Amino acid sequence: MPLVLDAGALIAVDRQDRLIGAILRLAHQEQLSVRTSAVVVAQVWRGGGRQANLARVLAGIDAVGLDDSAGRSVGALLQQSRTDDVVHGHLALVVQPGDVVLTSDADDINAILGARDVEAAVRSI
Secondary structure, three states, rough: OOEEEOHHHHHHHHHOOOHHHHHHHHHHHHHOOOEEEEEHHEEEEEEEEHHHHHHHHHOOOOOEEEHHHHHHHHHHHHHHHHHOOOOHHHHHHOOOOOEEEOOHHHHHHHHHHHHHHOOEEEOOO
């Protein structure tokens, strides 16, 4: 069960939250893939040495980029789900059936995944 991290999960990493640290260590031990959206990274990244822990974790995460085609898909998905958060829209495109999504905004993610008709476990952190 691959993991998909929303901004809340990456902020927790940045704050050295023990729970998210344990989850990511277990994912690494089990060789589970961990993904996020490059747009999510942009939302949380501020650079500098103060985010060394986040930088270390991001080095082992696949951050999926947003191109023109994906941008159009996000826009259509937001229309369909009646939501408006581009970051959540792109993250929802990254999610595949059976993934576990770690987020601080489960309602929004669930609405968008419902519009995509993708079954994933959305977990609040």
